[in-house]
Amino acid sequence: MEVAAExxxxxxxxxxxxxxxxxxxxxxVAGVINAEAFMTGVNCVQAxxxxxxxxxxxxxxxxxxxxxxxxxxxxLINNRNTPLHRDNGATxxxxxxxxxxxxxxxxxxxxxxxxxxxxxxxxxxxGLLGRVxxxxxxxxxxxxxxxxxxxxxxxxxxxxxxxGWINIQTLAQM
Numbered sequence: 001m002e003v004a005a006e007x008x009x010x011x012x013x014x015x016x017x018x019x020x021x022x023x024x025x026x027x028x029v030a031g032v033i034n035a036e037a038f039m040t041g042v043n044c045v046q047a048x049x050x051x052x053x054x055x056x057x058x059x060x061x062x063x064x065x066x067x068x069x070x071x072x073x074x075x076l077i078n079n080r081n082t083p084l085h086r087d088n089g090a091t092x093x094x095x096x097x098x099x100x101x102x103x104x105x106x107x108x109x110x111x112x113x114x115x116x117x118x119x120x121x122x123x124x125x126x127g128l129l130g131r132v133x134x135x136x137x138x139x140x141x142x143x144x145x146x147x148x149x150x151x152x153x154x155x156x157x158x159x160x161x162x163x164g165w166i167n168i169q170t171l172a173q174m
Contacts (some may be wrong), residue, residue, distance in 0.1 A: 001157055002055035003153040007063055014065050023069035026097045026125065026148055027170045030070060033127045037094030037163040041070030041150055047158040048072070071097065071148035078144050080136045084112065087130035089151050096130035099123075104141025111135050122144075131168075 006012045031038040048054060049064050073089070090096055100107060100120045107119040113134055120126070120137060128135060130149060137145065155162060 001053060001154070003057055003063070008056060008059050011057065013063055016063060016163045018070055020066050020068045026099060027068065027070045029125055030097055030127065032096065034041060034095045034166050037150065038070045040094060040155070040156045040160060040163040044072050044150065044155055044158060047160055051153050051158060069148060072150050072154055076144060077147065080140060081139060084134050084136040086132065086134050087149060089153070090131040090149040091152045091155065092131050093163050094137065094150045095166070096126040096147055098119045098126045098128065099146045099148060102137055102141070102143040104143040105145055107139035109135065109137050113146065114133060126134060
């Protein structure tokens with residue numbers, strides 16, 4: 001396991017620093033809707049900081065000073081419709097956080113197996129068990145989807161326990 005090549009470059013670290021408030025917000029949303037997964041992410045970030053097995057870590061301390069997310073993985077999907085899929089690298093029991101950004105005409109986020117279709121306007125955040133629930137999106141215009149999630153293989157490698165399943169009773173108590 002090693003610090004990603006892109007994150008060892010100055011522009012990527014500057015981007016992470018610029019995203020600090022956004023990541024704090026998305027982390028706070030995750031903490032409300034999936035508290036156990038939030039704590040799993042926090043534990044994982046701490047394990048990354050303290051694990052001497054992580055290679056190419058010369059910039060890791062600087063990166064972690066601005067890493068404000070409980071998530072350990074992120075993807076940027078730019079101007080792309082996403083066909084029906086599941087997020088195979090994510091954990092089963094933790095929600096992915098998807099944020100829609102940009103100036104675009106329209107975007108639909110669909111979860112056909114549950115019979116749901118949502119408008120995915122700029123500024124919208126969706127929490128979804130992305131590895132379990134198949135989903136897709138269709139957009140017209142300049143759009144970015146910022147997805148954050150926990151990677152199962154990283155949790156396993158670091159020895160961080162997987163979060164428990166969220167259930168309707170937990171959500172109803174909020």
